Amino acid sequence: MYSFKNDYSEGAHPRILNALLETNLVQDEGYGEDRYSKEAMELIKEKIRNHDVDIHFISGGTQTNLIAISAFLRPHEAAIAVSSGHILGHETGAIEATGHKILSVEGKDGKLSPADLQGVLDGHPDEHMVKPKLVYISNSTEIGSIYSKSELQELHDFCQRNQLILYMDGARLGSALCSEENDLHLSDLPNLVDAFYIGGTKNGALIGEALVICRDSLKEDFRYHIKQKGALLAKGRLMGIQFFELFRDNLFFDLATHANQMAGRIKDELEKAEVKFLTHSPSNQIFPILPNAVITELQSNYAFHVWEKVDSDSSAIRLVTSWATSEEEVISFIEELKRELI
Incomplete structure (x- = not known):
């Protein structure tokens, strides 16, 4: 059979396993303060051509989404997602369990457009309803489609005009960026979204996602949120080593x-x-x-x-x-x- x-039925790429084995008995700091994690963060910053972002390694996609979205939103604020969005259908109500409603729209081809977002804003005009604040998208989407640079630029501009946070789930970001139809570069993302993550679990790592926070107002005390949600791993080096290996070359x-x-x-x-x-x-x-x-x-x-x-x-x-x-x-x-x- x-x-x-x-795309996570297998373990990890042999290079990653070798890197973990070779560093196994080297002592270092815990909770992501180790040299490997710091080197991996700097390497990713070089790849995205932006050294002003904050990077955090978190073990899985659902955990990353729930920590990021709950940290970014105030209690009365809500997220917007397409009806096929992962946070809506495949995360067991994780976002709702943090007290934040997800506002669902149909979208097209698994993607959101400014017109979709405007409809949500029009339908939530005052304090008697939750306040739409964060726009959740994924690239590639839950049904395999990808966002073009122009589509993402339009979403970015709309969110800027309407004081919305644009957050990208990147569980399969590698697949999106390497698609023959893609015109986005990894280095474009800090200029187009407020936060995104680079998925390792579904692209050759044992575990791990690299959350990249681009907007300054979202960075404060983020490690507190990670710790409170039980995701600040004592052996954070395990993810740092893997991401260094993934990004030290191609x-x-x-x-x-x-x-x-x-x-x-x-x-x-x-x-x-x-x-x-x-x-x-x-x-x-x-x-x-x-x-x-x-x-x-x-x-x-x-x-x-x-x-x-x-x-x-x-x-x-x-x-x-x-x-x-x-x-x-x-x-x-x-x-x-x-x-x-x-």
Whole structure:
């Protein structure tokens, strides 16, 4: 049984494991004050070409989202998210549990636009309702789409005019930035969003996300928030070592590029077989629509999510490739799927 369910089924890239082993018996400070974490932070600042940001390493995406959003918002303020947003559907009410409402809008292709945001602002005019304050987006999105630079610039400008915080979930930021359709650079992000994180868990690390806080007003006392939420790891070096290894050369981008290429290989072959897709997703997540009978047969040898029922006879499945997905497994999957489609 080979899994296309997610991009974190494997452990970590061998270089990361080697780096952890080589530094294993070296003593250093705890709670992210170690030399490795500090070196990784400086390296990321160089990559994004901005040394005025604050960087914090947090173990996972849900933890990062809940700590950041709850820290950035006052008690009466709310977040805005597209209906397919991760914080809305797949984080067990983590944001709401901190006392902050999530205002959901339909959006398009998993993305938000200024028109969507204006509708929310118009619908919350006074103190009898929660105050929309933070705009949550993800890149790539929950359905594999990506934001263009112009789309992100429009959101940024709207948020600036309306005193909104623009926050980007970057669990699959590597995949977005390495997409063939992408025109964004990592160094663009500090100028376009107020905070974002660089996902390591889904791009070759064992654990870890690097939260980058760009707006000065959001930086104060942030380590207090991390500690209070139970996320200030005593052995914070474990994440620092991993992010240093990911960014000391192009490993982070090489791994994301490989994941995209494997997904693209499957997508290209399915398009040749005239298979339709639920969404346009130029990243490492694709959503082909298949007959239910074919899906049942594929599940004998492959694991994946059945994402959405399309009609009585067919459904969309989600296939996710990773930094470790082998070309041999991709070819085997394509061949079996083609046989089932005949």
